[in-house]
Amino acid sequence: MKHLIQLTVNGQTHDLVTRAERTLLDVLREDLGLTGSKRGCDLGACGACAVLLDGRPISSCLTLAVEASGREIVTVEGLAQGGALHVVQEAFVEHGAVQCGFCTPGMVIAVKGLLDERPHPEDAEILEALSGNLCRCTGYVKILDAVRTAIRRMSGGRGCEALAADGSDLRPSQATRDRSGLAAPATTRESRA
């Protein structure tokens, strides 16, 4: 059985015909060519396919496309505006929170979803909000650093220096040598030369 659906993705409205059993992830990737959202598990367990549905992060691999009809969807492709990165994206770049990049779209979306709802989350809330987004590369340390910087910057603090659009600003990492997960207080240590 096919359905006519209307998806508004990153501000653009699409009229589509789709079978009822197809997921939002399938339609985004196959029909709309928006391959930024990743298929990591097809089970709602890894978070790589996260998109915002009416502002809330959801697993698009667990959401039927027909359920999303008539609703607002934001994918990772919709975050940067006019060539300028979103604050969360910028913080991920600066902190080295990106390695292989496969979890990154879902991770960035999950952080944006959190901060849109709770601009000043406690550390425990950050851990919880990202607990459904797996990352195998970073050990989460730099991702959590990036989130804290994004929070500071979105609330008007400077966090770190802005990054030039072409990436040419040779700004050192603000990472300390002892980046805590949130379990222990961070202290700064110099590496031995």
Add this chain to the structure above:
Amino acid sequence: MSDYAVVGKPLPRVDARDKVTGAASYSADVRLPGMLRGKVLRSPWPHARILHVDTSRAERLKGVHAVVTGRDTAGLRVAFVDTPRYPADEPPFALDRVRYIGDEIAAVAAVDGETAEEALRLIRVDHEDLPAVFTASGALNPDAPLVHEFDYPGKTIWEDWGARGRPESEPVPRTDNIAARTYVEFGDLDAGFGGAHHVREDRFDVAPVAHAPLEPHAAVAFWDQGGKLNMHVSSMGIFYKRFVLSKALGLPISHVRIHKSYVGGAFGGKIDVFPYEIAAALLSRKSGRPVLVELSREESLTTTRMDFQASVRVKTGVDRNGIIAAQDIQVVVDTGAYRGTGPVVVFLCYSYNIPVYRVPALRYEGLAVYTNNPVKGPKRGHGAPFIRFAVDSHMDMLAEDLGIDMVELMRRNARDQGEVMPTSGDVLRSCGLKDSIEAAARDGGWEAKRRRSVWTGSERFKRGVGLSACSMFSGSPYYPFASAAVLKLADDGGATLFAGTVEMGQGSETTLSQIAAEELGVPLSDIRIVSGDTELTPIEFGSFLSGGAFVTGKAVRLAAEDARRQLLEMAARLLEVDARDLEARDKRVSVKGAAHRSLSYGEIIAASVKQANGDPIIGKGYHKSVPDAGLHPSLSTAKGRWTEAYGFASQLAEVEVDTWTGRVRVLRVVTYHDCGFPLNPQIVEGQIEGCVSMALGQTLQERVDLREGQVFNPDFLTYRMPITHDTPAMVSGMIHSHEPHGPFGAKEVGEGAVSGVMAAVANAVYDAVGARITSLPITPAKILAALAAAGRDGPRERE
């Protein structure tokens, strides 16, 4: 410390912007007109004879464009190890037999995934179950069923490169399930053990774990009109993939092109050429259309290699000062239904262990055993995690027996710069091992935090610290044995770097660009990198055996040096001075001590084109992974050069054990990694943090749940990797030992720090509660059992 402008700086990654915006393209993101979807039919039986495969109904299904079976690959065997001693043993598609649950039987290409899956259901496979064996010890039993009845000697794929040939012969009947054996013996063992002050022997067991990169494996294949195969693949080394694909498909190597894709994590699991990749190529050839094969998470986890199930026995004799006199080590791994990298891992368990402590007399035996389990392959550290877990747990026990502090025991036995490795002749030209042990102990608060005194206390939560050290190659002699790089200058003095590296998260595009920028004297933003394409870039060693920065980085540095030399020579002509009196900086060449006499790179390049018959200035560099090595070392005797430089790491873990529940919480992991020189400290930290996280998963929670060959946890709900909540505090420090052969002194960094965590945590658990856990993962159940055995189980005491 250094006056470098670009290297040594924590600059943002050059690929980060593409990755945070969703623009980065991975193999499964490739979209081509008319592209079909391929799916693979796999064996549901652990061991069976295939009597007949009937694909006729699948072929007739509307929307199906091609089907391949064992008939299309008859006679072909492919394997990571393919040598006269260990001939390739894995047919891409089953001909007469399947040997594990997941073994490939057929593949289908159809207009969409659903149609392809329906077609798989229409394929009829007549089979007859065969007796199967699921443990290494069972498979070593003389009456165990044979997983492979024959070896198939013949031409190895290395013969073009000078590997000793062996005439093709009839299949040789096998009599046991031993897939590979490494044996090394040196020194006077009898005297070593006989004269020892103290001898102990321990056994350790390690459960298999999964690579679980976030990107499931995927391949795209399409053929162009000239008969050339084009592919996007999940890889770690595109030239190795091209080489094996060309051999497997009988194509001239120049008729296979790997195109660039980002790779969503690999950790060892994407180096092999897999049947699904061969399927994509064959399905595309049959259908005349592009084909994408995207594996499910379950397929990725179960059929694209996993880490070994291993048991390690260690016996050591020491003198009264704790100096090792003799050691006897036996490693037995279950390598699964095909050899995978079994012959390599039993070699590496020796090779990654021997650089850590001085051992005057050693007997080492490594056995890789066939079973009807999924096939095993390299995973980050490739043997080092389990051999180091075993040896450093054992050392901690020796330390206690002797009443010597573990730090002191490690320091007394640790190797120094200048030492020569037995059997290989490798020289430790740089070695920061002792520095790293001391730094980790100091920053981890070793002296203050050791708490053995609290064992018998009644408090529920007990803390302890533990230490371990590890070592890793920086590249090895393996195809294509070398890396090359080309640096093409642009009119404005910027440059494009052509390097074959695959960006899979390790940051190679960034660090290689930094090396080129530093050497050329331009900012990082002036370097554009073209990577990951066998047609556009010169050969590259690949990002495995931890050779990326060391081997390819050196080639890039030489290419930039070559370009810079050409710039200086042209400038010397223009400025009418000797090239030696010139210096290059900030995209200008000036006369030393007379900065006003200078030319921009742009001016020099324009002049070169005008005056040097069009020469636009292109730099070329190349570097062999181990310059004075033969083809490759002997896997069975460990003779022959292995690597040019060893990375070292020492790691301290601080844990808190809940004596009521047995749960271990890791509070902090301190790592000091001797990476020679950090080309990009932020990337080095990221590698260490990723290693630590992955290692903690293996230490405390990860285990592929295999029962009679069936994986019971093939997805991310049941195979539990570390999540945000599991992140401990990390101190990720670097030892600058300045490797003389490395680019700017750099060597390995991406794998080493995975291997010290296991013993560090096990030793810390012992320090905290006096329970010695000798098998991974260290689960709450094991801790409670050990506490109960020691009469120290908390809740009972409480009540």
